[in-house]
Amino acid sequence: MKTVSDRSVTELAAEAGELNHQLIHALEQAGRITTPEIAAAFRATPRHLFVPDVELSEAYKDDYQPTDRDGDGRLLSSVSAPWLVAQMLEYLRPQPGNSVLEIGSGGYNAALLHQLVGDAGAVTSIDIDPAVTSRARRCLRAAGLEDAVRIVTGDGAHGVPDAAPYDRIEVTVQAAAIEQAWLDQLDPKGVLVVPLRVRGLGRLVALTPNGEGHYSGGGWLPCGFVAMRGEAASSTRMHALTPGARVRVDGTQPLDPEALAKALDTTGTPRWSGVEVGSSEGTRPVIDLWFATVLDTYGTLLTDPKESALRALPGGTPLTWTTDSTAAAYVTMRPVEEKSDRYEYGVILHGDDQALAETLVESLREWDRDHRGRPGPVLHVYDEGTDPATMALGRSLERPGAPMVLTWPKS
Template identity: 40%
Template sequence: MNTTTSATPPEALRTRMVDRIVQAGHARSSRVEKALRAVPRHRFLPNATVEEAYADRSVITKRGSDGAALSCASQPTVVAMMLDQLDVNPGDRILEVGAGTGYNAALLAHLTGPSGQVTSIDIDPEVTAQTRRALDATGYGHIHVITGDGALGAADHAPYDRIIVTVGAWDISPAWWDQLAPGGRLVVPLRWRGQTRSVAFTRAGDRLRSDSVELCGFVPMIGQDGEHDGRIDTDGHVALYWDADQPIDPDVLRGVLDRRGTAVWSGVTVGVGESFDGVWLRLTGTEPGTCRIAADPAAVDTGLCAPAIPSRSPALVEGGSLAYFTQRHRDEDGTGRRWELGAIGHGPAGLGLAGRLCEQIRAWDRDRTAQPVITAYPAGTPDDRLPGGHVIDKPSARLVISYRPGNP
């Protein structure tokens, strides 16, 4: 049962939550804003306090025996961002993959209205049982809740005008493709090259084409696993994470950090609060060796490895060489609160890799808001049918990542 530690009623807390979301640039659609103001999020989080329910953070609702999050209520700003991307119309038929708490399904039902239909599917029967209870208790008993593998969709209620995936996906399931109506939209937190983006696709014939790509993070979908990892130092303090389609061998790289590194600086600086995740996104569309590097505190403290963000920074790998994204303080304005972005290379090709990474930092700096177009084709599509761009192969899809002319 929800409790509160203050006299502020839930309605006032909900108003504040939505005001923050709007100020952050989300809920751009007035219909999304109205839905967020109407649906009581705290009613879907019975084990959280009312303050926790309306804070701008995710709430874990189920953990595994190892403590890993198995299900959660997404951060409200991310919920609003993805609803903006989905662009629901009254009367739409919607599939939600990943039931969560039922809150997102209620928002979808509010958006599609009485003439529409919402189906929510989750593989965990405990999650779907709780979702069913919450929806029934809040007046959304008409929403279909199914226990099953979300990767298979829900064919009985297809085709769908909109499909939204609220768990981290490694691949684009063929079932989502088949069950999405022509011209329909798919919004999916898709993972590639060590990072996750919420990608909004529109179906056009035999392909899906993106028009929005936003940074996000989600609990991964059960049964989809295409990321490998391995330690590259003797003591096991530095790990690489790479995709199944990349020819990266940690054994070949082991010990490369013991070789003297060479730093290359881009001349590009960022201040406090300025995001530079766009560099990583750009690398995924230009450099085939893009992956993720993670360094434990011991590696950072000893100077073995100094990624810009120790737990998750992009790196480039080529054979037995690598370069990783780093930063250093610059005192341009006398405050010492700016950082220059660069790369540190190790191994025979390390200097060249670091230089290439810096080239992409500069390209990002020329237009920090540029987004790529991501076009997805079914696996097995011949190369000569793909448009120009960098190709990333998934088991069920081929992604082509390209930047529009004018977005260098």
């Protein structure tokens, strides 16, 4: 098998150009690239130079490429999938002449940012791992962009204050919080794009200043990134329960894994809501966010259907439990009879707390009545020290750093 480094310059130029063209066309067809300037940046940036150790066709696949793992095989760094890189740039919309801070250095995205802001702009990229920044420099040098991007080794939670303010800040690692340093370093007319952990859910959000000390926005594209390290490391925990079942919990919610496992080992009782959805509506990510907002006790139940009889939804489903963890309820779905493309949301209760199941069923109906088909939630972020009485009414997210509130407007 020939890797990128095995091929001649002429071979690479011709084949890489065609592969890149096919990739960009696919991203445009899928609606991931909608801006001509972003398409042009992709055309001007040979992706294979940033993943030189894989086969050329792999370099242009619409998938992430791992670049480093720890001794246990856990991913430490990667070059993100092109669809996600493109989507983040669409959220960010950098303009010629902008000053941009990238938190998390892979090299490829920084090169795209340089193409978008031009020589009149400035791109600064920071990463906590010296191996990552060293690799980014090598790849940028191979692309002839060594002097076009400033690479800094340090904890991205602090930003890079000496080049602030930034017109755009793009975080390319999974963040557990919005850091006050990012807000302090963002221009009053700027944009901050962050793949954020919201009660354990990975979602891409775009924030803009909305008055002094207040930032708001949304987006909510489901996404997965390598987690931040250092001071801003995630507080998400994973607990094994019954065979083939785990629960992912964020923050310091009360949870007794042993008692919860015993509860889930009992026979579950279904309760159906009457809320029907189409298979192509894409309601699952919205429902997850809805329950992450309305439930005081919230986690994501993940199961392996080969090992577990629990009727959790693929990819994880909202789960809640009593204070003592002796009863639990989770969201599920069933096909609607005689309607091949329709499904009904419901709840499975384990234990004797009927009110627990009723709360979830009524919440499903409330979402259906008041929020279905509407824009979705808004994330409000405030400077540290803001009086809570002046904040929006909604779910206050348990986080260090800048206070965050999640709301669901009805119109």
